[in-house]
Amino acid sequence: MDIDKAMIFVSMIILVGILGIAGISSGEFGLPDMSGDMTIPQINAGTNTSHDGFYDYCYRMGLDC
Numbered sequence: 806m807d808i809d810k811a812m813i814f815v816s817m818i819i820l821v822g823i824l825g826i827a828g829i830s831s832g833e834f835g836l837p838d839m840s841g842d843m844t845i846p847q848i849n850a851g852t853n854t855s856h857d858g859f860y861d862y863c864y865r866m867g868l869d870c
Contacts, residue, residue: 863870 860870862868
């Protein structure tokens, strides 16, 4: 590969890097502030453990297993 072709790719990488830094520093393309949305949901697996899971699934879906 010629040095001219290689420098085109190097120039594009530098240009994209400079434009990316300028875009982030302008505040237009920054990461959103999601600190208020970060909550851990309460997961409840249920209290009824007397049934087999497979047959419980069939019953709820209306299947004949």
